[in-house]
Amino acid sequence: MVFLGSKMIEQAMNPDKTNCSCENCLLKSLFFTHISIDALTDICEIKQEREYNKGDIIISEGDKIKDFIYLKEGLVKLSKKSADGKDQIISFSKPFDFVSLLSIFSSEEYKYSVTAIEDSVTCNIALDIVKNMAQNNAMFAMNLMTRVSEATDHIVLDNLEIKRKHLRGRIAHILLYFSDHIYGRNEFELPISRREIAEYIGMTTENVIRTLSEFRKDKIIKIYGKDIEIVDLKRLKTIREHG
Amino acid sequence: MVFLGSKMIEQAMNPDKTNCSCENCLLKSLFFTHISIDALTDICEIKQEREYNKGDIIISEGDKIKDFIYLKEGLVKLSKKSADGKDQIISFSKPFDFVSLLSIFSSEEYKYSVTAIEDSVTCNIALDIVKNMAQNNAMFAMNLMTRVSEATDHIVLDNLEIKRKHLRGRIAHILLYFSDHIYGRNEFELPISRREIAEYIGMTTENVIRTLSEFRKDKIIKIYGKDIEIVDLKRLKTIREHG
DNA sequence: CGCGGCTTTGATGTTCATCAAGTAAAGTGG
């Protein structure tokens, strides 16, 4: 079933529902392939979109899991408060990565918090409905499983990468992560504070700052507050690999 | 549908198949709840059991994923070779935790290696068959998803715990992990080498040894080669929490 | 019996956290 073809069929069959905003949502590529047209239009009416400003908390650790939440626009961080009260950042997610995926099939409550680090929009669907869909539509369930698996794979692999590096390598890693994976360009505004970088790579804020300053002195990057420009990409990549 | 009830029905309907070893396999509690009796007996004939000695490699990083592999007996480690050729241990799995779960729905090849650290037995079923079952039986797929989600949750949470601790806390963590979670008693034979502990907690072999020696001198543990006895449980737990 | 891998301890230097102190930026209440 080809994507474009499906859309054309749907439009032909439901001409009066083509203005449902789900039509243009990229989420559709996940759902639609194995969901009937009627089911999709149902979802379209049930789903709720929510807007968050940078800094807003989307999910708090311990919240009951009621909705299946998908990130439509923006950028978020997953974090957890450790026993001694300090925050640890687990990962960052952009659209197409799921948000409420860890835990949702294994727990009643969220084990992590999710916070918008850029203005974001989520699409929320009652979890019961999604679970029902999964129970009645195995292809949909398989798709979901693949997504969950991909997302957690990334988290595990990324953590391993960070674990084996020293301070400088970790800083290079996160700079290149934002540059390559999130923004796709050499200069960008860091969406997080120095402290949050520290919480992610497991070092202190002071040493994050010191290392950024070193990179600046060594003319590897330029820093204007939160704005970062990678000047010497090659060297930064060398540092990422070999400290 | 109650477990015992199902079994009785099955025995009544298929009296000639009751000696299939799957009858007594704990794997059944996962499959059987939502799998028809005929399907179960089919699986019973298709599945392959494989035995491994301590040290044997069960899965090599990069292997094509052909089978769905479940750990029936024993203990294994998941590990990955980093870019600089060093091994990093991701987690340990005992029966009821899946083995081939990470990656199997998101990749063609294993991204991790799996090695027996105690004599182990796996139950292997062709992945195609399991995927077919998942596609045709959404409840089964949901069950699978829950298991995958639980297992990866543990890995992520455990890694966070380790990350926030210092050397002594990490050693205490892994000793208590084996004591509480794996063996359920205060004295046990360490199934892994000092180097492997280092590969798991992300420190050097020498410092692992030094810390174990310190714990011995402080009369927190007793060491006879690979045999460990936890003498001062309370203090070890304090070290785990507060370094 | 000799080789390689695992274990152990000590000495040394590097990396990193902590403490301290100050500046800049951003939010808050009158």
Next chain:
DNA sequence: CCACTTTACTTGATGAACATCAAAGCCGCG
């Protein structure tokens, strides 16, 4: 809008935590 408070950022100095290097004993195995 300004004084005030808080939070983020920055740098330096110091000591603690950890890696590295070196050397030697131990054990299993071909």
